[in-house]
Amino acid sequence: xxxxxxxxxxxxxxxxxxxxxxxxxxxxxxxxxxxxxxxxxxxxxxxxxxxxxxxxxxxxxxxxxxxxxxxxxxxxxxxxxxxxxxxxxxxxxxxxxxxxxxxxxxxxxxxxxxxxxxxxxxxxxxxxxxxxxxxxxxxxxxxxxxxxxxxxxxxxxxxxxxxxxxxxxxxxxxxxxxxxxxxxxxxxxxxxxxxxxxxxxxxxxxxxxxxxxxxxxxxxxxxxxxxxxxxxxxxxxxxxxxxxxxxxxxxxxxxxxxxxxxxxxxxxxxxxxxxxxxxxxxxxxxxxxxxxxxxxxxxxxxxxxxxxxxxxxxxxxxxxxxxxxxxxxxxxxxxxxxxxxxxxxxxxxxxxxxxxxxxxxxxxxxxxxxxxxxxxxxxxxxxxxxxxxxxxxx
Numbered sequence: 001x002x003x004x005x006x007x008x009x010x011x012x013x014x015x016x017x018x019x020x021x022x023x024x025x026x027x028x029x030x031x032x033x034x035x036x037x038x039x040x041x042x043x044x045x046x047x048x049x050x051x052x053x054x055x056x057x058x059x060x061x062x063x064x065x066x067x068x069x070x071x072x073x074x075x076x077x078x079x080x081x082x083x084x085x086x087x088x089x090x091x092x093x094x095x096x097x098x099x100x101x102x103x104x105x106x107x108x109x110x111x112x113x114x115x116x117x118x119x120x121x122x123x124x125x126x127x128x129x130x131x132x133x134x135x136x137x138x139x140x141x142x143x144x145x146x147x148x149x150x151x152x153x154x155x156x157x158x159x160x161x162x163x164x165x166x167x168x169x170x171x172x173x174x175x176x177x178x179x180x181x182x183x184x185x186x187x188x189x190x191x192x193x194x195x196x197x198x199x200x201x202x203x204x205x206x207x208x209x210x211x212x213x214x215x216x217x218x219x220x221x222x223x224x225x226x227x228x229x230x231x232x233x234x235x236x237x238x239x240x241x242x243x244x245x246x247x248x249x250x251x252x253x254x255x256x257x258x259x260x261x262x263x264x265x266x267x268x269x270x271x272x273x274x275x276x277x278x279x280x281x282x283x284x285x286x287x288x289x290x291x292x293x294x295x296x297x298x299x300x301x302x303x304x305x306x307x308x309x310x311x312x313x314x315x316x317x318x319x320x321x322x323x324x325x326x327x328x329x330x331x332x333x334x335x336x337x338x339x340x341x342x343x344x345x346x347x348x349x350x351x352x353x354x355x356x357x358x359x360x361x362x363x364x365x366x367x368x369x370x371x372x373x374x375x376x377x378x379x380x381x382x383x384x385x386x387x388x389x390x391x392x393x394x
Contacts (some may be wrong), residue, residue, distance in 0.1 A: 008071040015065050018043040026066050029074040030054065031318040046187035058373035059290040069289060073259070076292075077226065078374075079254060086374030087114040088392050089294060091151075092134075092382075094120060095359050106381075115147030117195055117228075117377060121181070125153040127167035127174040129181040137191045147192035149228060152178075154198050169201075169208040175215075182216050186223040193217075193226030195256065210248050213316075217251040226253040229290075230296075232260045233280045250290055254374060257284060258296035268304030268312070270354035273295065273337030273362055281371065295368055298379040299384035301355030305348070320355035329353075337365040346360050358387040365391070 004297050007020045013200045014022055024041040031037055035050040048064040055062045060069050090113050096369040121131035129152060137148055185194055187299035194216060201209045213229065229252040249255060257280075259272040269276075281295065305311040313378060315323065326329055327344035334341055341354045361384075368376060378384060378392075 003347060003383070005369075006074075008068075011069060013067045014043055015267060016043055016045070016048050023047070026051075028037075033079070034076075036356070038271075057286075057372075073289070073291060074252075077172055077313075079291075079349040084114065085374075086369065087294070089102050089111055089115045089117060089375060089377040090381040091119060091296065091377050091379035092137075093380045109381075110142050110146060112389060112392055114375065115149055116143075117149050117379075118152050119151045119153055119155075121150055121152045121185075122156065123152065123161065123164050123178075123198070124169055125161065125164050125167070126163070127164060127171060127179055131183070133188075136227055138188075147226075148190055149193050149195050149226075151195040151197050152182070153196075153230075154200070160199040160203060164200055165200055165209075168200055169205045169212065171227055175212060178212065179215050179219065181281060183219050186219055186225050191225065193228060193253070195228035197230035197256075199230070199232050206245075213248060213251050219326065228252050228254050228256055228294075230256045230258055230283065232258055233284065253292075254294050254375060255288060255292055256294045256296055257281065258377075258379075259298060268302075268310060268352055268354075270305060270334075270337055270339045270356075271300070271302055271342070271366075273334075273339060274367075275336050277364060278367065283371075290372045291366070291374055293373045294377050295373055296368060296376050296379050297356075297364055299356050299361065299388070300380060301353060302352045303351055306350045314383075315353070315355065317355055317385040319359065320353055323353060353390060355383045358391070361385070361388050362391065 006142055007026045008022070008025070012022065014026060018044050021041070023043045024039060026043075027037050027041070027047060030047070030050045031039060033054070037047055037050045043066075051066050051070060052062050052064045054065075054070065054073070058073055060073070070270075082174060090109075096101040099243060105176075109340075116137070118134065118137060120133060121129055124130050131152075133150060154161045154168075156164070165387060182194055190213055196213060198209070212222060217227050229249070231249070259276070259280075277295075280291075284293070299317065301315035301317060303313045303315055303320075303323070323329075324342050324344075327346075329342035329344040331340055333339075333341045339354055339360045341352060342350050344349065345351070365376065376389070
């Protein structure tokens, strides 16, 4: 009854002693999540205890008050549908990567995944969206129970293409074509939602970008689909006005936290070090609830040329181990970043190779589960130490 006739406002706060339909609405939602509360329309001590338990379970500040963060959580689609609290996702980058996966034995791995982000659509230099949905992903029966989410990104080769994104945001005709491309993707019965990985919003483009994201959110709602957005912490000066940024991150159902380009402090570092992850995620959780975050864990290795140019090349786990064997390099462990690495030299200079294995990923996974985030994204699929799947469950 309460759920159909009342909705919380942006500033609604319920506390001990309150009565009426809003309290009934709250109690019904708590009851649906298996909290032991009596539906009587009275915010008593039992209701306060249940709200505190909810806050504790999902990593919110525990005060027993049902405020905006509690109401946002209770209206979340995954939580209403009782989806797994800890989710494991994968990411596939491009059609070629999907073809490589098809050649591997991935049958058991698919059963451990909640969903797959498909990086197969790109904003080109002219601001248009180009790409193709992997037909094998739609037709493969082993993926029938897995959420497939196409990603529209402005990532091009080694960096995000900021001029391409600004070209898109400047021209109304391109914005309309972008919305139409998003609509066609969302109209597919096999697609669970859509993700935006658009990084490098320049000064003066914040409101336009927020309007673009709001348009995609509206389309996703119209088709009953989910929306995801990728968040990459940047060291650059803030370019989005605070009130725009606050509204922006309320749009998606889930925010996918990911590392920026390789962390280079002194010696070239890994794609995502343990220390960096701890610091940056705690900063993000100051303005985004942990339960709304999926954290991308890069599983590929990276070979740095230690010199002025700082060139690098991505390697799969198998390639990194094979290279260590060929160069007869001693594998070491970095206690700060909790990542394996080795050094070698040849006629071109000195190299340092960082790579993730089951031990380095376990360190990050154990810590992340304690932070009550929504789950992790293994990226890119096909580059990982296959042993990591022994300890991962959907």
